[in-house]
Amino acid sequence: MSTKTDHRHDDMTLDELVDALRRDGSRVTTARRAVLEEFLHCREQHPSVEELAERIHRRYPDIHLSTVYRNLGRLEEAGVLARVRVGDGPASYHLSTDVHDHAVCERCGVVLHLPPQVMAELAELLDVELGFVLSPSHVTLRGACDSCRRRQPTLKTK
Amino acid sequence: MSTKTDHRHDDMTLDELVDALRRDGSRVTTARRAVLEEFLHCREQHPSVEELAERIHRRYPDIHLSTVYRNLGRLEEAGVLARVRVGDGPASYHLSTDVHDHAVCERCGVVLHLPPQVMAELAELLDVELGFVLSPSHVTLRGACDSCRRRQPTLKTK
DNA sequence: CTTGATGCAAATGGTTTGCATGTTT
DNA sequence: AAACATGCAAACCATTTGCATCAAG
Numbered sequence A, B: 001m002s003t004k005t006d007h008r009h010d011d012m013t014l015d016e017l018v019d020a021l022r023r024d025g026s027r028v029t030t031a032r033r034a035v036l037e038e039f040l041h042c043r044e045q046h047p048s049v050e051e052l053a054e055r056i057h058r059r060y061p062d063i064h065l066s067t068v069y070r071n072l073g074r075l076e077e078a079g080v081l082a083r084v085r086v087g088d089g090p091a092s093y094h095l096s097t098d099v100h101d102h103a104v105c106e107r108c109g110v111v112l113h114l115p116p117q118v119m120a121e122l123a124e125l126l127d128v129e130l131g132f133v134l135s136p137s138h139v140t141l142r143g144a145c146d147s148c149r150r151r152q153p154t155l156k157t158k
Numbered sequence C: 001c002t003t004g005a006t007g008c009a010a011a012t013g014g015t016t017t018g019c020a021t022g023t024t025t
Numbered sequence D: 001a002a003a004c005a006t007g008c009a010a011a012c013c014a015t016t017t018g019c020a021t022c023a024a025g
Helices: A014-023 A030-041 A049-059 A065-077 A116-130 A146-151 B014-023 B030-041 B049-059 B065-077 B116-130 B146-151
Strands: A081-084 A092-095 A101-105 A111-114 A140-144 B081-084 B092-095 B101-105 B111-114 B140-144
Touching: A014 A030, A030 A049, A030 A065, A030 A092, A049 A065, A049 A092, A065 A081, A065 A092, A111 A116, A116 B116, A140 B116, B014 B030, B030 B049, B030 B065, B030 B092, B049 B065, B049 B092, B065 B081, B065 B092, B111 B116
Parallel strands: A101 A140, B101 B140
Antiparallel strands: A081 A092, A101 A111, B081 B092, B101 B111
């Protein structure tokens, strides 16, 4: 499960994230801090809720799964996190400062992070042709990654 | 829940679809025919499994929901149907002859069908830059549709 | 001290599965 | 007849919710 092109958000600090929470009018609790810390520590990944809860549970054994769910929700509303649905499985989250789109290989399951200019071009096209304003970091493309397509060049139509 | 730019597959007949099933080595049953008929009658839509099952149930009261699920699965494997996940809700299906991508408006929920050339351009870019071969009809974009963006031009970041 | 956050258990919604029975080939 | 498809009930998984208790403001 490798990942390509990771970028930015190295400047994010816990305090900044916590402030965003406060600005949202939400309370700052141990559980919420724990969630945020997890995102700062596991940079670059898209942890699923389950993964996240498990990791948090190691350090704070009585933070319950449902609390993690609730907090991810609140953090999303506060604009701190973004929810992504990569494939059919459970949802995952990432810091919304770390904006990127995804391309999933349907053969090997690798998740590529798309460099911004690729989607920028698409966004331009959608805007001009349909008046549609593309939301950042909510796109998940599917297809065959470079190595898989080389390995077995013809794409199934079955 | 309006829809834009509907195209093709007006030539599809039940027999052709049934043949595809046979070619796949699957048996042709009342339930499967019923599913296929439903897709031929409700052209242009993306019925959810539930909707589909309900509609089928009207004509064949003892075709069970689980059977519809199983058959949608088989029909997908046979290459007759394509599954789409538009938004967070339940999955929906469409005839795989009716290939198109989707753009969902996050404000009003309208689902646009993208004209092929829009995604074609993106596909080209992905191929050249990343060696990624985009799969047709599996893309769901999110954003704001033309009328919603006019109504309230600034996009929430909050 | 008031309101919002949490733990826990139980409910939900979409989807899948095990098994005995019925249908297609 | 053999293999496969179906009905039904029950399991499943990710997520949500009700409620009594607890902690942040």
